[in-house]
Amino acid sequence: MAPAEALARLRLSRTEGIGPANFRRLIQRHGSAGAALAALPGHAARSGRAFTAPPPAEAEREMAAVARMGGDFVFLDSPGYPPLLALLEDPPPVLAVLGDATVLKRRQVGVVGARAASAAGRRLAEELAAGLCTAGIAVTSGLARGIDTAAHQGALAAQGRTVAVVAGGLDVPYPAENAALQARIAAEGGVVVSEAPLGTAPMARHFPRRNRIVAGLVLGLVVVEAAPRSGSLITARLALEAGRELFAVPGNPMDPRARGGNDLIRQGAHLTEGAEDVLANLPAQPLELPLFSMRPEPRNAAESPLEAPPPAESTGQLLELIGTVPVAVDDLVRRCQLSAPSVQAILLDLELSGLVETLPGNRVVRSVT
Incomplete structure (x- = not known):
């Protein structure tokens, strides 16, 4: 990438205000991040929201600081991006990585669980991680206290x-x-991954986003000790939604x-x-998944994805067709007098304004306010 x-x-x-899904749609719409940045004022005017990108000097400082740490950035749809993570509906646009980034493309199994874990639970997590690593599987977790820490330590102990x-x-x-x-x-052949900018202190709202990355990276997820409504169960739900295999260690019902x-x-x-x-029930992963791309092909020569923004009255016309029941985008195209x-x-402007949401299966629905 240039x-x-x-x-x-x-x-x-x-x-601010540009999440992972809209990041992807902006680049699909405009062809590059540079063009998307240039188009942000127009999107802001049409959506009624302000989108202020950090100045180039600020981004340059972040890049330089990560490089000084010995780290790097991995961008969505670049060859180094983890292919399973790219399959999520909202994959992180950029990952800051410290260590061996090639580990992200290996077969991975997540091991997560309680922070206030028992001694037996920690030992089991260590042994699980060591056994998986011995079989050539990378072990993924969230570096939290308890089970996460034990999983990382077990993997390192097994080299x-x-x-x-x-x-x-x-x-x-x-x-x-x-x-x-x-x-x-980072020093012993593993990798540390973050979606957040340097200097970001972890807050409660950051952990579900971290959990979705764990779920997206792995072929399967093992839960070792987890109370009801815990973060580990959130990760398990996200793994199931992503189509990953789910494993759990039984425990004393008391x-x-x-x-x-x-x-x-x-x-x-x-x-x-x-x-x-785990190994007996772990699905196979292709050696190489197709490289994810954010650049769709135009349907025909007359339908370029870079055509001028449609008039304002078209926005109202389309919004009238979208209700609280999800509707396929293809159906919207057939029912209105506009090109795809x-x-x-x-739809991009409506989503940026918070009026509609895009759902899996290329469907849209009115946002609930």
Whole structure:
């Protein structure tokens, strides 16, 4: 990727109000991040919202700071981007990585669980991680206290590869006592991954986003000790939604930390007592998935995705066709007098304004306010 486009992508990804899904749609609409940045004022005027991208100097400073740490950036639809993660509906536009980024393209299994884990749970997580690494699987977790920490430590003890997905910036280890473990992972063949800018302190709202990355990276997810309504169960739900295999370790029903895993087993998760149970049920992954692309082909020569924005009255016409019941975008195209690229352009502005939401299956629905 050209340095100018990489810088533009970092700026676009750091623009307030532009989430992962709209990042992708803006580049699909305009052909590059640089062109999308130039078009933001027009989108702001039509959507009624302000989108202020950080200045180039700020993005350059972030790039330089990550480089000084020995890290780098991996961008969506670049060859180094983890292919399974790209299959999510909202893959992170850019990942800051510290360590061996090639580990992100290896077969991975997530091991997550309670922060206040029992000694037995921690030991089992260590043994699971070691067994998976011995079989050539990279172990992925969130660098939290308890089960996460044990999983990373078990992988390192087996001289395997481990992926630590953190909720804050790469320069803000969390929890603080895991700073040495984070450095060790990066130094011993693993990789530390963050979606957040440098200097970001982890907050509660950041952890679900971190959890979706864990779920998106892995072929399967193992839950070791999890209370009801815990973050580990959020990760499990996200893994199921992403089509990943789910595993859970059974526990004593008298221990609240076992309730989450036991419930998952009741719902169909694989009962797991060791690495062999995971390996026996882990789906195969192609050696190379097709490279994800954000640049769709025009339907024909007369329908360029870069045509001029449609008139304002067309926006009202299209919005009238969208209700609280999801409707396919193809149906909208058939029912209005606009080209497919024009419909996509209007939908982008409507989504940026918060009036509609895009759902899986190329469907849209009115936002609930």
